Amino acid sequence: MSIHAGTGAEQRIVDDRDVSVEAFVVEKADYYTPIFELLQRGKLPRWHMNIWGLLLPWFWAAMRGTWIMFWIALALDVLAIVCLMQVVKFSPLLAEAQANAADNVTLIARYSGWIQSFGTVGVIALIAGRLWMGSSANRFYYGQYTRWRTDKGVANGVNMRRVILAAVIIALVAPLTIYRASQQRLDERACLNQIRAGETVTALLAQHGVSDVAELLPKLSARADDLAAEKASLDAISDRTEAQNTRRSGIRKELRGAERDLSTAEDFVAISRRDRFDCWFIDDFPTVARIDPPEDVVYRSVPDEEAIAAGDEDATKVIRIVKDPVEGRVVNIFTYSSESIDKSINYLRANFAGIFDAITHVLRQSLIRVEVAFMQTPWPVVSFLFIALSWAFTGKGTTIFVASSLAFLAVFELWQVAMQTMALVVVATAICILVGLPVGIWMAKNKVARVITEPILDVMQTIPSLSYLVPAVAFFGISQPPAVIATVIFAIPPMVKLTALGIRQVPESTKEAALAFGSSERQLLRKVELPMAIPSIMAGLNQTIMLALSMATISAFIGAEGLGALVTASLGDAQAGKGLLAGLAIALVAMMIDRILKGIRASFSRI
Incomplete structure (x- = not known):
């Protein structure tokens, strides 16, 4: 269908354009042909809406291969929903503060302001963004069409593989971002405590020869009870010998360690799936590697008395001092690498001090x-x-x-x-x-x-x-x-x-x-x-x-x-x-x- 009337030559130009539009869009050529003609003349009203661009802009843009609009539409929608999720996040906090209004005047004003600001921005971004995308969809598509006429490598037609790719992108970007926006900020030590609890439980499993935390807890509890009973029996003795006092002190130390191990194991069991999920996906990048630290070595330059006695007043010798490692200490890759570099620099300074001097x-x-x-x-x-x-x-x-x-x-x-x-x-x-x-x-x-x-x-x-x-x-x-x-x-x-x-x-x-x-x-x-x-x-x-x-x-x-x-x-x-x-x-x-x-x-x- 053509809306352009003119001479025969002009009509042939329009017909050629119509054919190329049909080859480009593949589907819905009867809709896009007059739209492109109006855009070419500069007469398409700004308020004209592409229904798919208004309702499902990212789906339409991916299906048509208009990736610029896809990313803009995705960003605007995610921004709007993130703002609205702030309302969901702060509403319970506002209700909690209002329960004791006299002591939380500042918090009530702060949360109320945040809820109002984020809610307004979210609604405006969602509505205005959709209206803009609906009115701009055909213009984006017409720009893609003009590029396609000179470069056939530009995406054209309808391709469901592009829709599948867009769905994967949205699944990777939107859910986690929106979920994170609805959650309170994680305790900065919560994830580190999870890692340390896991390391301690792993060591305890090997120490007690069991393969499951469910088997470990009874053993830790029984050991703590036995130590507590032995300590109670020693406490009941009024006239303890020196050996009994020494044993009592040792048992108290062992009991504290056993109770600490039991508490750590119980905390590890109490970690919910949601807590694990939060630490893996919405906190900092998960620390998956915990390794033994490098050897703790110090290189020290001291005067070489024998060489000095032989006439070399500036003679020095390098002493390599190895320190005992801290029991149970494990580090991440960053700490391991930085400590290794420090050790290497110490070695170079001690052995090549003359060159640096x-x-x-x-x-x-x-x-x-x-x-x-x-x-x-x-x-x-x-x-x-x-x-x-x-x-x-x-x-x-x-x-x-x-x-x-x-x-x-x-x-x-x-x-x-x-x-x-x-x-x-x-x-x-x-x-x-x-x-x-x-x-x-x-x-x-x-x-x-x-x-x-x-x-x-x-x-x-x-x-x-x-x-x-x-x-x-x-x-x-x-x-x-x-x-x-x-x-x-x-x-x-x-x-x-x-x-x-x-x-x-x-x-x-x-x-x-x-x-x-x-x-x-x-x-x-x-x-x-x-x-x-x-x-x-x-x-x-x-x-x-x-x-x-x-x-x-x-x-x-x-x-x-x-x-x-x-x-x-x-x-x-x-x-x-x-x-x-x-x-x-x-x-x-x-x-x-x-x-x-x-x-x-x-x-x-x-x-």
Whole structure:
């Protein structure tokens, strides 16, 4: 059926469209053909409703393959029902509070407000959501139809397999979510107590040689009764011997243990299926693995007296101390892994202390020399260098900004502190260049290296910056050198990635021409690839410096000096003004460096 009247050519276009609509919808073509025609003209009223989209939007959307609408419809319906379930959850609490209204005025007002708010939002979301889905269903479907006309891979027709898939999705998402919304928050220790009770009962079953809790309870009860009877008989003796007193003390201890085991077994039996279900599906992810902890080992470095007597005054030896494990202690995988890492770090620190001390010494001396260079150089010289670089590579506006930023540091007496931050950034950036540039070249030249290093760099960029402080402190203590190491690890990924990217982006035709003229691989890298990759490398350097500056600020938590230390101190003392001024100084330093490096990078791009 066509509602378009016109010339013969126009009529043929409509007929072709009608045929394609029928091929697309498969079923109910007589309904969708005029609807699509009105949508194509922009004349379908907004209030027009698709009945299936109004009543069962997720069923209709899945059947027709309109998955965007399916997810929107499911989300809106679940949101509405979750809000309404809050009314179900808080109504009994309100009734309980109203039973003693004088003592629960605040709770009554709170629960009443929650019930009214959630009820209103739930009803509005359900009604408005359904009306919107009913009026939007045909529009979603028409958009799918227009995509199908150019891409036959787009879902079309009616497919019950899609309905089955949608039913599985709804079964996985909706019931648990709605059930969780109707329940009070679980006691944070309830599930842990369930796990511990299960572990204790498992151990008791093995200890008493039974296979079922029903058989275990009588044995535990009988043992507790026997111990209680023996204790009562000893208590009845007025003139007890020393052996009897010792026995009485032992029985009291055994009785407490037996009663504790009996109580634990009874609590385990009393755990309902609903409690188990809640802990498995609506609490935190269930802890299914409880394992014995790793060996409790401590490595300690002590002076080696024999070596010292032989003339080596710095000689040390490593003593391995093994502690007895706590009886019955089991841990989850997280605790097991963290304790194993701690033990490994302890081992490395004890056995390779000389290497860590040497790295610390090199970094500390480098920082001292760079700090001397920045802080002992007269401020007019440093200012002139910044302004000259800005004038040479950027515009007049950036030069004025750099001069104003330097004036801010000087006027607010933050010059020396800013130079300390700059020293840390310079040392960290230098290490990033020395390490990152060769690694980036290696990545660009070696596919295997790229496959190995790219995931590592991605992880390094994803880990929160504060996390880098933990291993740095574990190996090097609290001071400036571990701050440099943490800064390098945090800031090096852009240098490596953009170096590799710049070299890989060199046109193959350019490289083939250089090789055709007799260039070796080393000459190709040095005279063709690296020069053409300089803009990308400079972008990596820019990002590395920015990250190093941000990490140098955070590193104040482990002893780094500079502007970050001011921010940390103001945070601890709640001095907002001091912290804001120090933060503004950090921002100005970062912006100065960023603008100058962008100008330098732009000048290389023009070469």
